[in-house]
Amino acid sequence: MVRRKNDSLIAIDYTDFFKEDFSKIANELVEASLLTTDENFKKYLIYQAKALKENDQTLDAKADKYWSTLQTEPLEFTISRENYDDEMTSTVLENNELKSLIEKHKIEVVAKDKLGARVGITNHKGTELLLKFKDTMGQLSSLMPYSNTYTQTISNAKELKQTMVDVDLIALTGDYAEARGGITIAQNLPNNDKLSIKQGNGRRNVYHRQVRQSYDAKRTKLHLDTFLHPSFHQYYNVEADHIFVIGHENGHSLGPSSEYQNSPGICKSIIEENKADSISISFMPEYVKRGIITDYQLKEIYTTWITRRLLLRSKPIFPTETYKIVDLIEFNILLEYGAIHFDENKLLHIDFDKVSPAIYNLLEKVIDIQLSKSPTKAKAHIDKYTTWSNLHEYIATTQKKLGVKKYKNIVSYF
Ligand SMILES: [Zn+2]
Structure with a gap:
């Protein structure tokens, strides 16, 4: 204080x-x-x-x-300190006079934490699936762009200091429980600014089962009928979104170290989240090769990711709407590479074979930015891929017509 x-x-x-x-x-x-x-x-x-x-x-x-080493324990208990919601602190670097003083005195600018407590019970079946994905990470790290030019955060799964559990939630208190738009599907702590991470210790990722179990069949049908060509409806599956999230969370452990991740200044969260999404999508075919998911599930993952996440309700505001900015970048890349297109009835089509290659291309750009440590390069990337056209406006306006539901119905299956 x-x-x-x-x-x-x-x-x-x-x-x-x-x-x-x-x-x-x-x-x-x-x-x-x-x-x-x-x-x-x-x-x-x-x-x-x-x-x-x-x-x-x-x-x-x-x-x-x-x-961070708790993996097999039947109970989940966390005192969370997470600094993602502080939108003010990182803006001090936008003031050049202040920035030079901060640099001169070697002061580290650290966002303020939110504090909360989480209690739950570990779900063993869900945790097993997470560990299957974890086992592939060592192999995936060698497939990263420019992997020879920097030290990989991990080189094999045993070295990976990352535990992960799927948890049935019992209680979320403190700042976890404040009134807000939603709670994340998973939370990977500690954040980069914490001493334990700087000492080289690991992270623990807790997946919130109940948060991903909200589903409204009627509303989903309306959404699909409005935006997605009927031939793709069969591939929409909310559980596929969970697999995308696993890939995303593991993606945070790949690529250059936290020193590089923190380098793009005010753009660092956007670039880092852009990286995690890109790793998830571009490496999905690798999980098919290794028999962890089927070819059909791969199509479900692409379809659900694009339809559920990338059709934005409004033009995102820089720099605070991190995830929406990232979604817009990815949507625009998919359009540019012809991995998606909208037909004369404004219905979305997906060219499945082009999705992962297009996003791998994006991953190359993002890793290049982190390696360059250049905030200017980061901002130029964001500016280039956040263009907003008539198509985006049509999607946003139509989304608004469909309206927002003020609550979520969660039916928990054990
Ligand atoms: Zn993330």
Whole structure:
């Protein structure tokens, strides 16, 4: 916390500022650690309790380190610190005078965290599927563009410090539970700014099962009838979207290191999310080759991804609407490479064979940007591929006519 004191600013550590709340939480965690029979989970709880009590970031790093190795534990518990929603901090770099001062004094600009707690039960069947995808990552890293010119974050799956679990949610509290448009299908923590990541420790990705289980048959049919040529309707399947998300999340662990990922300044999240999407789609045929998904599922993944995510409701605002900007870039690339087109009735057609090659081309551009560490190059890429034409306007207007539902109906299947 930062407070003004006369003419200067003073920083107060969370452990002091929130002392009362933090020690209450720490006491609960210590109590839980006495009850659990799982050694890793116990270690995590003890270090987390310590970290909440002492102003010492190495303790936070230790807690994060143990938390990130939890893979086989039946229970899920997370104290989340995620910095994606802070839209203000990164804009300080837009002010050139401030930027040069920050650089001169070697100050790292770190976005503010949101804090929340998540409780759940690990779903074993869903987790098994995730681990199958994980096993391919070492091989995929060698297929990355310019893979010889930088050190791969991973070179084989065993080295990959990434755990992943599919979780049935019980509770989301704190900032997780605030009123907002939605919650992500998966959350991969810690973020790049955390000490544990800088020390080379791993991440843990938690997939929220209930979040992906919202489906409205009537509404989906209306949406498909409006935008997609009938010959493609058979390929629309919400579970295929889950597979796209797995590819996306794993994509964050491929490519150049976090130092490069953080380099494009204000554009860094857009470029990094663009990378993760591109890895997911361009490597999907590799999963078919390895027998993890079928050729039919591949068509479902393409169709569902394009129809569900890329038909935008409005022109996205730079730089805050990260995911929508990324969707628009991908839509425009698919159009440019003829992987999609709209017929005279404004119905979408997909040329399945062209989808992954088109997106691999995009992946090359994105990796080139990260390797260049150039914010200017990043911005030029975004400007070039976020053009908005009559077709985009037609889609957005039609989407608006179909309206937005104010709630989601989740039918959970176990
Ligand atoms: Zn992502």
